[in-house]
Amino acid sequence: MKRILLTIAYDGTNYSGWQKQLSPEVITIEGQLERALRVLFRSPNLTCIGASRTDRGVHALGQRAIIDVETTIPVEKIPFAIRPLLPSDIVVVNAQEVPTEFHPRYDCIKKTYEYRIWNGPMQNPKERLYSTFVYSPLDLEKMNRAARDFIGTYDFRAFCAAGSTVSSTVRSIFDCYVKGEGNVISIYVTGDGFLYNMVRIMAGTLIAVGHGKIPADNILEIIQSGNREKAGITAEPQGLTLQEIYYDLPGKAVDRKG
Numbered sequence: 001m002k003r004i005l006l007t008i009a010y011d012g013t014n015y016s017g018w019q020k021q022l023s024p025e026v027i028t029i030e031g032q033l034e035r036a037l038r039v040l041f042r043s044p045n046l047t048c049i050g051a052s053r054t055d056r057g058v059h060a061l062g063q064r065a066i067i068d069v070e071t072t073i074p075v076e077k078i079p080f081a082i083r084p085l086l087p088s089d090i091v092v093v094n095a096q097e098v099p100t101e102f103h104p105r106y107d108c109i110k111k112t113y114e115y116r117i118w119n120g121p122m123q124n125p126k127e128r129l130y131s132t133f134v135y136s137p138l139d140l141e142k143m144n145r146a147a148r149d150f151i152g153t154y155d156f157r158a159f160c161a162a163g164s165t166v167s168s169t170v171r172s173i174f175d176c177y178v179k180g181e182g183n184v185i186s187i188y189v190t191g192d193g194f195l196y197n198m199v200r201i202m203a204g205t206l207i208a209v210g211h212g213k214i215p216a217d218n219i220l221e222i223i224q225s226g227n228r229e230k231a232g233i234t235a236e237p238q239g240l241t242l243q244e245i246y247y248d249l250p251g252k253a254v255d256r257k258g
Helices: 028-040 075-084 139-147 198-209 217-224
Strands: 001-008 059-069 088-096 108-120 132-134 152-155 170-181 185-191 240-246
Touching: 001 028, 001 075, 028 075, 028 088, 075 088, 108 198, 132 170, 132 198, 139 170, 139 185, 139 198, 152 217, 170 198, 185 198, 198 217, 198 240
Parallel strands: 059 240, 108 132
Antiparallel strands: 001 059, 001 088, 108 185, 108 240, 152 170, 170 185
């Protein structure tokens, strides 16, 4: 039996998030992936375990999942073998054998998300599914100054949506910055883990900073308050992409650079 780590990229537009649901009418990325894997390996009970539960409409370039399977297919050939069995908006981009005790969630060192904004007087129709549209100008310098204050280990309760059942709301943010190129403004966040809707609330807060609705030096005050109402709105899901999940494994690195 081999434990295989898959790297999956997907356009989340047409799916109700990553996690499969009890109702077969609810189409999810995990559900589509498992269906294809069961056909490929002729294993009707095969299941996968994902690293991150992205929401409806959220995209990924570096989602991870493991499967346990007996197969004669060379591991590196699995992405090519499964491609015809998946819809065109879900792609397995890499497969790698990992130790049998490896777990994609518990062994994660850090994750990187990008939140993408189209900032201009008119919406770009090609960007509508992959960014949030903000028509009024944003102050990039203020947003970047505020973003740096997210870096550190804090109780991020003020940046967690209602409905979360986690035992602790303490998280560590290793990097957070804002980059602008033309009409596109991207917020990059890397941390050891994220609360429910945390990155989207951070993005909504930075957008409010860019509009002057929240002072750029108020981020630490909002964090320390623990009050969700003091942070910005939850930004729309289509602007969010899970860029990468990092592990420390012996031998070949799992990090997908570039």
